[in-house]
Amino acid sequence: MRPILLVPAMLLCLGAAQAATPAPAPAAPTRLDHILLWGRGIDQATAVMAVKLGFQVRPGRDPGGVANRYVRFADSSFIELLGITRPDPVFDPGMKEDRQALKGGPGSRTFGFRTSSLDAIHRSLQALHYAVTPFFSGPDGAKPGWRLFAFDRAPLSSNTFFIDYAAGYAPDQFDPINADDYRVTREHPNGARELSSIWLVSADADADRRQLERMGFGHAVPVGLPEVGAKGFCVPVGPTALLALQPDGAGLAGRTLASGGPRILGVSFGVADLGRAQRWVERGYERELATYRGLSGESFLAPTQDDLGLSIEFHAMQPTGSPCAGASL
Template identity: 85%
Template structure:
């Protein structure tokens, strides 16, 4: 059995993913939500500078095992973005890292994201019953400390790699002592007002294939969506309080450019902010250009011009309370 693994700071992230052979579906646990993405940069300092200076995030330190460093952008809703960067000419890639670097052609971008769930065992058993090639469980950082547990797949059910993860109470990859509540809160305060990861966008040549796989895995109720700002169409799939967008190009635009330049991957993420005007001013200063406000799936939004720097798009939107994650989706 081929096991694809990411080892970065405190997360063993198993890439690769499975295709179902049964038409039945598994009931998704209501406690499941989108957790984070792995974002490769041209270098760890380059991606840190873009995130901090141009976009206004606070970036937390990580580690550098084997020549692949990581850093964190932690959000108040407990989600995060993990930055990865090569720090030496001959890094010790595991198979998953090597595969990602080959697919990204050494450039910036993301091909892996995670679901977080409090029902890890039940979902693992259900996916096994559906003949998904799920891996065994992996855990860390070590048995003496509260940490994480995850499983991934050996063949890809979706157009981007994914895994399912759960964390022990109080665990945070960028902080060992959960008793320091003030420090914990401070690490989640960002100059741009970012508070939540509301959606992750996947792009492929066949959005419906991703939609069908998600439905089989237990994530149904997809809503058709068209995103003119990205030149994309597809489906919005609710995952707890978050949304996973399965997209494909719809004419000219960022989606078509991304597929032409590198193929299926994470096209972007959407970040809820407490003050959209502040986020817009920060990004406009960082990129030295005006940005237009548009109505996205989550209401008033701006699209930061991050494709060249980060290999994906980052959308900022005004936070909305009491609204379902796909409420704004419509054709």
């Protein structure tokens, strides 16, 4: 599955008309689903994820010179890896815009919300005069798959879409009755189990917060991330958190924004054994890494900016609760 790349309007720029009434809160369950992460090449991205970071990477497809692969998690979230495999890849306008904004380098500018209330949210956003696209579906219409809509003018500083999946669908396996394969494909050597947060960086975190509130995602909590030199807001999205950040003094957030513009600054994963994940990443990068008290408790940051164009945070899994409970400014 590569839904974001099949929608030409999905990766265009920001804007939304004002409306007299706020959007109703999206019907549960809605959560963060996945990011699209471009590597310098598909094999390079795969090697970093598997060898340096300890993820299991699953096969994908290469229909037009842009290959994809998957890192899937026990909570049903995933990372979709993308890489160019030939000199003249077939880009749709969204892919082309993404590559131009990333200047041909690694990184991510697009993420998805997953919801079982796709039609209701589409109607709600239309009523608020958001420039939503029609629905798109895949992968080929012959089997149950995914259905999504995006935006002709993206409402956030990074691009987004809303998606839902048919029962049993998984993009790296089309046999939903094979429960053993389903389980095994979500087990990682580093112990990663869940996607907990996605971090957006822009020059105006409050603008993203206001848009999210208008779209139905309120209850933002101020947050500071001194480890990357950022501050902003933690916005709960079901069991996950979307961080709307801006630079706060010198640090990685400021350097990233200055060199590459608004994008996904980082992504955070809960692991079953933090020490195990830390040892794997320290061996992969041949350096010692310090832990810190982060939004989700004890955490460490993998030094992935040069390899992947974003940061990857690992943290010890926490008891179920508000995803922004640990936020503080």
